[in-house]
Amino acid sequence: MIAKTVFAFALLYLSCFQIVTGVSEREVASMLLADYQKEGRPVRDPTQVVLTSLDVYVIQIVKLIPRRQVLVINFWLVQRWRDDFLTWDPAEYGNISTIRLGSENIWRPRLVNYNRQHEEGWSELPDTNAIVRSDGEVLWTYPITLRSTCVLDIARFPFDVQKCPLKFGSWTYDSLNLKLVNISTTGNIDYFAANGEWELLSFDLEVNEVEYSCCPGIPWDDMTYTITLQRRPKFFILYLVAPSVTFSLLTVWGFWLPPDSGERLSLCINLLLALIFLQQGVAAYLPDTATNIPLIDVFFVANILLVGASSILTILTLSIHFKCFDLPPVPNWLRCLFCLDQSDSSTYRVNAPQDNNDGAMDAFFATNGSNPAWRLVRRVKKIIRQLKEEQEMMTNCLKTESEWKILLGKIDRCLLIAFFIALVVITASILGPNK
Structure with missing residues (x-):
């Protein structure tokens, strides 16, 4: 009799353990995306501003095309924001506090490079996964190759120093709807691969608030990263x-x-x-x-x-x-x-x-x-x-x-x-x- 009682308690314990630990990330993702709409801003209060941060890691200077005055450069872009519709209680879902969702399935700030030069095969936005935390914080990182315009000053060629601004911002959201904040005061050059023709001197950041002629009285945020390059003159x-x-x-x-x-x-x-x-x-x-x-x-x-x-x-x-x-x-x-x-x-x-x-x-x-x-x-x-x-x-x-x-x-x-x-x-x- 005692053996049957112990066996019954063991089955009950195992069934409870299975219920708790049987929750998968797929189920959490299905729950979150069941009624999710990615077209609108991810805030429950329409007057609330979406705070978005952008960190740029410069990885490699591919080339600087002098005749077209175009800089081709590899970046890692890191964007962070909070989505009020992507929250859950980890205690109810097997203590899962972080999941990965396809970035194409959720709302994204869609920050663009204002002075980019688009060409087929270049600057395509990759659909990498976004890391979503239980409190609604979204971290989206992806590599990208940009072709950006850069007006050259060649007065001291081949001992010239070039400054190429890279302006990032939202193309549709003003600062009343999407606010850009910076975590660091400069761009990141920790993973930069040295270039044979150009030496990277600095990678500075400046956050601006600008009013455009199309929308008087409405401010627009942008982050301008200025990359300063010095030509290596030995070859010339x-x-x-x-x-x-x-x-x-x-x-x-x-x-x-x-x-x-x-x-x-x-x-x-x-x-x-x-x-x-x-x-x-x-x-x-x-x-x-x-x-x-x-x-x-x-x-x-x-x-x-x-x-x-x-x-x-x-x-x-x-x-x-x-x-x-x-x-x-x-x-x-x-x-x-x-x-x-x-x-x-x-x-x-x-x-x-x-x-x-x-x-x-x-x-x-x-x-x-x-x-x-x-x-x-x-x-x-x-x-x-x-x-x-x-x-x-x-x-x-x-x-x-x-x-x-x-x-x-x-x-x-x-x-x-x-x-x-x-x-x-x-x-x-x-x-x-x-x-």
Whole structure:
């Protein structure tokens, strides 16, 4: 009899234990979602504000597309809010205090990135599960890849620092219905994977309340995360800055070559082509439109202009060297500007010396022209006179050519000094510390 009584109590105990522990999360979820409506705000009092927090974990900088000025970045987004219709008593449901529900089955704040650039296959919202606690607190986390606009400041490329704002907020709920609160004062960078091109300097947060022209008098909340990136310049120093500085130094030393040398012109043309090629390489890393011009472009343009000036000067020198008969005298203002000897100007007014007996000889030949000997003497005298005139003309031409060459040589040296100063100033501006 006693054994039967103990057995009955054991069956009763086991049945009670089964009733208590037999409740599953599926049953809790079914109970919660039985009459749940996800279209309306999750508050029983319509005047109540839904407090929502957003934490952003930056995981990886995928790329920064300079031509389109778009930042592609991987995030973990963590959203928290309270849902009055997702509550239960854990004591009645097997002490289950936390369950997982599909986020597509419940109300969500649907915070969006205001400056996102949508593209098929990017920035899709994943339907991950949300963690729901018995008091109605909902925690929804998910990874996402965003394409966000970022206006670039490339004035100091490749030593530039970029600041890209990421503005998050509700697209349909104002701050009277949904209030954004921040748990931390900055974005989270604990799980950030280093990028080979960009270094993450900071990830700041600012909570704003803005009124838009569509809805005057109604405030809207947004959270603006500002990610600050600094370009790693080693690659660009090796492949862009170092070759350009080398070509610039070659241009400087090219001014020491004689301008009338053909090698000078060949060197200038080759340097000009090389600088243009490097400038095109820089353009691939810059946006199509920019608010300012990068210093490295100024550097290339200055080099190209000075190499072009050297080429023009070389061509002019070669033209003077091979066509000296049509050269005009050096203008006086150039003489004063480059301190040429003023006494050289008298050489351009030299006339052939006149023989005082030419008149008497001509009268004699007119009366005795029939004598063959005198005719021969007269012809020889005329030839000698022409030779003297040609010799004097050649002498003046050589003097004019010499003066032009001296002038061009001084211009060449002035360009050398100007180019060297410009090269030092621009290089120091580019390689100097950030301001």
